[in-house]
Amino acid sequence: MKSIWLASVCALGIPAAALAQAPASPATSPEAATTATPSTPSPANPTTAEADDSELARGEIVITATRRAQVLSDVPIAVSAVSAEQLKNSGGSDIRQLNQLAPSLLVSSATNDSSAVARIRGIGTVGENPGLESSVAVFIDGVYRSRTGVGLTELGEVERIEVLRGPQGTLFGRNASAGLINIITAKPSFDFGGSAEATYGNYDNIRFAGGLTGPILGDSVAFRIDGVYNKRDGFLPDIISGRDTQNRDRFLVRGQLLIKPSDDLSIRLIGDYSEKDEECCGAAYIAPTRNLSRAADGSVVESPNTIQQIIQQLGGVVPLPANANDKYTRVASITPGRGYFQDTKDFGISGEINYDLGGASITSITAYREYKNKGAQDGDFNSLDILYRDDQDRKFETFTQELRLQGTLFDDRLDFLVGGYYSRETLTVDDNIKYGNDFERFANCVLSDNFARAVGQPSLVNTADSSCFNRTVAGALAANPALPAATRGQIAGLAGLAPLSAAGFNPLGGFRNVAAAIGFPTTGAFLNGTGVVQNEFEQKSRNYAIFTHNVIDIIPDRLMLTLGARYTNERKTLQSNFNSNNAFCGALRATALAGLANLPCVINNNAGPGFTSGQAGTIKKESEVTGTAVLSFKPVDELLTYISYSRGYKAGGYNLDTSALDAPNAALAGLPANTPGNGRVEAADLLFEPEIVDAYEFGAKLDLREFKLNTSLFYQSFNNFQLNTFNGVNFEVANIGACKDDLGGRDGDLIAGNSACASDRTRAGVISKGVEIEAFVFPARDVTFTAGVTYTDTAYRKNLTGLNGTSLATTLFQLPGRRLSNSSAYVVTSSIAFTPQINENLSTLFYLDFRYQSDLNTGSDLDFEKRQDGFGVVNGRIGLYGKDRIWGVELWGQNLLDQKYQQIAADAPLQGGSTFRQTQQFGTSTNGLYITFPAEPRTYGITLRTRF
Numbered sequence: 001m002k003s004i005w006l007a008s009v010c011a012l013g014i015p016a017a018a019l020a021q022a023p024a025s026p027a028t029s030p031e032a033a034t035t036a037t038p039s040t041p042s043p044a045n046p047t048t049a050e051a052d053d054s055e056l057a058r059g060e061i062v063i064t065a066t067r068r069a070q071v072l073s074d075v076p077i078a079v080s081a082v083s084a085e086q087l088k089n090s091g092g093s094d095i096r097q098l099n100q101l102a103p104s105l106l107v108s109s110a111t112n113d114s115s116a117v118a119r120i121r122g123i124g125t126v127g128e129n130p131g132l133e134s135s136v137a138v139f140i141d142g143v144y145r146s147r148t149g150v151g152l153t154e155l156g157e158v159e160r161i162e163v164l165r166g167p168q169g170t171l172f173g174r175n176a177s178a179g180l181i182n183i184i185t186a187k188p189s190f191d192f193g194g195s196a197e198a199t200y201g202n203y204d205n206i207r208f209a210g211g212l213t214g215p216i217l218g219d220s221v222a223f224r225i226d227g228v229y230n231k232r233d234g235f236l237p238d239i240i241s242g243r244d245t246q247n248r249d250r251f252l253v254r255g256q257l258l259i260k261p262s263d264d265l266s267i268r269l270i271g272d273y274s275e276k277d278e279e280c281c282g283a284a285y286i287a288p289t290r291n292l293s294r295a296a297d298g299s300v301v302e303s304p305n306t307i308q309q310i311i312q313q314l315g316g317v318v319p320l321p322a323n324a325n326d327k328y329t330r331v332a333s334i335t336p337g338r339g340y341f342q343d344t345k346d347f348g349i350s351g352e353i354n355y356d357l358g359g360a361s362i363t364s365i366t367a368y369r370e371y372k373n374k375g376a377q378d379g380d381f382n383s384l385d386i387l388y389r390d391d392q393d394r395k396f397e398t399f400t401q402e403l404r405l406q407g408t409l410f411d412d413r414l415d416f417l418v419g420g421y422y423s424r425e426t427l428t429v430d431d432n433i434k435y436g437n438d439f440e441r442f443a444n445c446v447l448s449d450n451f452a453r454a455v456g457q458p459s460l461v462n463t464a465d466s467s468c469f470n471r472t473v474a475g476a477l478a479a480n481p482a483l484p485a486a487t488r489g490q491i492a493g494l495a496g497l498a499p500l501s502a503a504g505f506n507p508l509g510g511f512r513n514v515a516a517a518i519g520f521p522t523t524g525a526f527l528n529g530t531g532v533v534q535n536e537f538e539q540k541s542r543n544y545a546i547f548t549h550n551v552i553d554i555i556p557d558r559l560m561l562t563l564g565a566r567y568t569n570e571r572k573t574l575q576s577n578f579n580s581n582n583a584f585c586g587a588l589r590a591t592a593l594a595g596l597a598n599l600p601c602v603i604n605n606n607a608g609p610g611f612t613s614g615q616a617g618t619i620k621k622e623s624e625v626t627g628t629a630v631l632s633f634k635p636v637d638e639l640l641t642y643i644s645y646s647r648g649y650k651a652g653g654y655n656l657d658t659s660a661l662d663a664p665n666a667a668l669a670g671l672p673a674n675t676p677g678n679g680r681v682e683a684a685d686l687l688f689e690p691e692i693v694d695a696y697e698f699g700a701k702l703d704l705r706e707f708k709l710n711t712s713l714f715y716q717s718f719n720n721f722q723l724n725t726f727n728g729v730n731f732e733v734a735n736i737g738a739c740k741d742d743l744g745g746r747d748g749d750l751i752a753g754n755s756a757c758a759s760d761r762t763r764a765g766v767i768s769k770g771v772e773i774e775a776f777v778f779p780a781r782d783v784t785f786t787a788g789v790t791y792t793d794t795a796y797r798k799n800l801t802g803l804n805g806t807s808l809a810t811t812l813f814q815l816p817g818r819r820l821s822n823s824s825a826y827v828v829t830s831s832i833a834f835t836p837q838i839n840e841n842l843s844t845l846f847y848l849d850f851r852y853q854s855d856l857n858t859g860s861d862l863d864f865e866k867r868q869d870g871f872g873v874v875n876g877r878i879g880l881y882g883k884d885r886i887w888g889v890e891l892w893g894q895n896l897l898d899q900k901y902q903q904i905a906a907d908a909p910l911q912g913g914s915t916f917r918q919t920q921q922f923g924t925s926t927n928g929l930y931i932t933f934p935a936e937p938r939t940y941g942i943t944l945r946t947r948f
Helices: 002-007 046-050 051-057 085-089 095-100 148-152 306-313 441-453 470-479 484-493 509-517 583-589 916-922
Strands: 079-083 105-108 117-120 134-140 143-146 158-165 180-187 194-199 205-217 221-233 250-264 264-279 293-294 300-303 341-355 360-377 389-411 414-435 531-555 559-580 621-637 639-650 691-703 707-719 720-724 733-737 762-764 766-779 783-796 828-834 843-853 871-882 885-896 902-909 930-935 941-946
Touching: 046 360, 079 885, 085 828, 095 148, 095 843, 095 871, 117 134, 117 180, 117 389, 134 148, 143 360, 143 389, 148 250, 148 783, 180 414, 205 293, 205 306, 293 916, 360 484, 441 484, 441 509, 470 484, 470 871, 484 509, 707 762, 733 843
Parallel strands: 134 180
Antiparallel strands: 079 158, 105 117, 134 143, 158 180, 194 205, 194 941, 205 221, 221 250, 250 264, 264 341, 293 300, 341 360, 360 389, 389 414, 414 531, 531 559, 559 621, 621 639, 639 691, 691 707, 707 766, 720 733, 733 762, 766 783, 783 828, 828 843, 843 871, 871 885, 885 941, 902 930
């Protein structure tokens, strides 16, 4: 929507990573790794608690991120590990809770949990367009999940989670440009055991979880089954109907078989099904609401927001906080009969085979998954019926196959890994979005407000009139010779004083008078109820890759060289069907009054019938070579240093949104076919190119047993960074680069098309640099402390351009030289766990964790109004347990200080435009309203646990 209004120190990061875990010797197969926390035995192996206490209290953190079971302090990459126990203590049941434990990571969501975004080092795929792949890949038990949002469902019992930072592609089947989240769930055990828990908390939060594992056929076959059910009231009530939004109603069931015909062969079969049936996600209005204008002396002047007044005068509600220091109040205002239901189903099967060949082992992971999300949305986030969708569907059907051979050669001087990956995915998207029953009248009022502000006559607006024009004031303005003739004529016509093409009184007014002027019928529903009846996209992708990751022991146990490479081949095909019924939009665009088409055409109605398979622009092919090189050195056994270079890649694709299609324009007919901006509807309008990253890193890891310190200094440059920006109704995708030449500030003005750069003079447009540190301290027998501080400088360069040096849209004028959205300069995390034994039968837990992040902007277009001040979140848990933790009682709280902060902010759809900087820099009058998707408030409750 904003496009409409424009047209008319060094860095420190200490992730609070895993608690101490049971030591494990390095092994070729990652399946050899086991993990446990100091205070809690594994439910599948209660005897773990009987291990030597000093080993557990100061044991090593073992990870398999490198596809080898290795001690964390010996791995020359930036990776954080979070144990199952720490995730439980922090209250986590999905990956969003990792925010508290890994400061370089941020997981957030807005209108749909299925489109959640994960960011590492300030980089992530912004927005909610299913056509974009994630910059941060998510793997669960070795299986790639198509989008980050699948991690926002219940995970069940996990063994650990590993967060790899920086580009990935030589260790895992699927590549990623910013990082990777590797989730390892609890495996079946040949020792019979189980666990169960029940939780009750505020908002009527009810949660049950349990697992059972044990042998089926002696030492040959074991099973495991886990289940979770969670139901909770919402924390964002609708003040119109009284019902809650942002509720929870979800469950998960996962079954596993572990088959070991011999010591050399193991087969792990997994089947899972999860479902969510919730109302998510409503939004709250951001305060203050205001109009802005620039005075003659250059100062910015505030006045009451005219769009808010129009909404309220038409019967709508704009809920705002009573406290002037609050940015929003936790309530929503929803149109009666509309809502935000989300029905999500995620299920799949996978088989992992590991076979030890002697000097090497082979691993095969085969999986098929389906992910379905069906939703609806009160698209204006307001009780007026302006925009709505009631039939949005997204479906991913994905088959993946990964094959790896790894082992050692030359007396273990070469540790090699060679792998292949294949995936085939069908993504189906269908959607509708229509103007609501109040749209026409509201649009007339927006139009009258635009003219009122332009001529300085606020009394021109009259919401009691069907045209929303005060006809008396309009008559006086139409007779005022000081105004331009065109302006006087439009005011008279829109107010119904005269048809736009002839003299005489016409009582219709507003857009119906425009319709009458162009010979379009003005009877019936007209604009209300029109829009996209159903748009359908089907994107098929085929990906195959060959990758290798090899560690050469130049000086045994001292100097090592890691070399990795990957070849990726990607092919995407698109076909679509479009169906819309707003005939007025197309008729108006074809006339001399096309300048008035912005509002009635805000839902793109000129998409045509769609694109057939094989049509020009519907096939996209890519191939890319990426890789990594790491030189690591251990001057002493306790210290590892390394320096690395990595090149990463994220595939291009299609913007699955018809708003990206060109509006028909005969004046541009001479431009080349199948190119964006040529005034013709083509599949090329939807294309965006791959994102390439070059990353450099220097790190050091110190392991003194009672004290462990990991540090990394990084520099990353992103070329053709894929930016997905919300324009007030739809998402627009752009590739961001920069020009090597000075553009004289033209990339930050409001003149379309004037900041182009020669294609051979472009470079990376986004830079992410900083320092990360992670520390673990074991100061006493039952105390574990982690702490972290991250500083990152993740920003757009100046002299920004689009793809191949083209000019960016004027909506992005605020980007040059500024920090990326949802990227804080500083993040601080810490956690402490105290697990004293009261006597031989009772033990306790005292746990706190904390995350602070400095100021950030939560809008992808960096509007000043979308800033979020720095804030901190504290979680805590107190527990009492019986002998061997056969039973336990825990009192817990999350967001204990009830910190009120926003995840994502956005333009309120169709509700004004422009931003503070636009007024400040260019004198543009501003009347926009903004909404935010709030984070969860304080929650607390009690959890009962048992295990056997």
